[in-house]
Amino acid sequence: xKNLNLLNKFIFLIxxxxxxxxxxxxxxxxxxxxxxALISTLSLSVPLLxxxxxxFTVYWLIKLKKQVMLSLLVLVVGYNQVLSxxxxxxxxxxxxxxxxxxxxxxxxxxxxxNWIDDESIPAKIQEFIxxxxxxxxxxxEYDSGSNLDFKSYAYKYQTNASNTNKSxxxxxxxxxILNSGFIDFPNSANSAIFADVLIKSDTMRIYNVHLQSTxxxxxxxxxxxxxxxxxKLLNRLGTTFKAQQYQAELVAKHVSKSPHKVLICGDFNNxxxxxxxxxxxxxxxxxxxxxxxGFGSTFxxxxxxxxxxxxxxxxxxxxxxxxxxxxxYSDHFPILSEFSLHK
Numbered sequence: 453x454k455n456l457n458l459l460n461k462f463i464f465l466i467x468x469x470x471x472x473x474x475x476x477x478x479x480x481x482x483x484x485x486x487x488x489a490l491i492s493t494l495s496l497s498v499p500l501l502x503x504x505x506x507x508f509t510v511y512w513l514i515k516l517k518k519q520v521m522l523s524l525l526v527l528v529v530g531y532n533q534v535l536s537x538x539x540x541x542x543x544x545x546x547x548x549x550x551x552x553x554x555x556x557x558x559x560x561x562x563x564x565x566n567w568i569d570d571e572s573i574p575a576k577i578q579e580f581i582x583x584x585x586x587x588x589x590x591x592x593e594y595d596s597g598s599n600l601d602f603k604s605y606a607y608k609y610q611t612n613a614s615n616t617n618k619s620x621x622x623x624x625x626x627x628x629i630l631n632s633g634f635i636d637f638p639n640s641a642n643s644a645i646f647a648d649v650l651i652k653s654d655t656m657r658i659y660n661v662h663l664q665s666t667x668x669x670x671x672x673x674x675x676x677x678x679x680x681x682x683x684k685l686l687n688r689l690g691t692t693f694k695a696q697q698y699q700a701e702l703v704a705k706h707v708s709k710s711p712h713k714v715l716i717c718g719d720f721n722n723x724x725x726x727x728x729x730x731x732x733x734x735x736x737x738x739x740x741x742x743x744x745x746g747f748g749s750t751f752x753x754x755x756x757x758x759x760x761x762x763x764x765x766x767x768x769x770x771x772x773x774x775x776x777x778x779x780x781y782s783d784h785f786p787i788l789s790e791f792s793l794h795k
Contacts, residue, residue: 489690556717558784661718
């Protein structure tokens with residue numbers, strides 16, 4: 453510090469605070485929100501903290517200062533978490549005869565309330581689905597009242613908003629659905645569903661999960677929030693994360709009793725650094741981490757890349773050719789992965 457001028461001392465002070473926050477955040481997935489709600493909200497900022505610490509590392513490296521070691525050591529300690537934030541190019545694997553594809557997409561009611569100033573959004577979503585033609589399709593914030601007709605899918609299980617007073621979910625499949633069910637999240641508009649799908653000679657259980665929303669809008673102007681608004685947002689996030697914990701535990705308990713191999717798709721409304729992600733992932737594989745590329749952003753947030761939509765699968769599956777799309781038809785981006793069973 454003695455060899456630093458006043459400006460660099462101030463920069464290093466900020467660096468120290470952000471490095472400490474990032475270090476603490478690496479353990480957030482083990483912190484139950486019901487016990488430490490406020491601390492758990494830090495999980496949403498981990499992508500930003502990683503980016504900022506990388507910037508500090510480069511800054512001190514250019515300056516040839518020993519302060520470079522602070523952020524560098526923190527990034528090394530969280531090596532696995534940092535690698536989960538960005539995936540370098542994965543080798544593309546050709547589609548096999550025994551493979552199938554699954555897509556997860558929060559369609560935000562097909563733009564029912566014109567959040568996007570484009571009346572053709574529903575038609576564009578339908579055209580996109582027809583072109584990509586996944587074998588199994590999991591929709592969150594589905595609108596059964598829309599005029600869209602996904603004719604390629606002979607089998608379908610969906611919730612009914614008028615009966616459940618819930619945000620609708622749907623699982624569409626080109627394969628036969630043998631059984632299906634609903635997982636209620638009490639005191640919430642959110643829920644989960646599952647469908648047992650017969651693929652070739654194997655039955656797979658597909659879960660479509662939509663955890664409690666944070667209420668953060670994709671275009672929220674974070675810089676303009678005053679201290680009172682910021683406190684309200686943090687309190688709301690704390691309450692949301694508590695609800696998410698309960699919901700994730702309900703799903704995980706249901707998954708543990710599944711008689712079939714499991715795939716979990718959905719909008720978790722939280723990141724890979726959260727408690728709920730760890731609970732839902734369990735021993736499953738994250739398809740993006742296995743065969744994805746880049747940041748894997750699934751939420752159209754203007755400040756930094758956020759991955760809150762996931763496809764998790766039983767370890768007996770081989771994930772290949774994971775795709776992140778950046779089509780602007782919702783506040784979420786669709787994700788797709790191809791799978792085949794290990795021989």
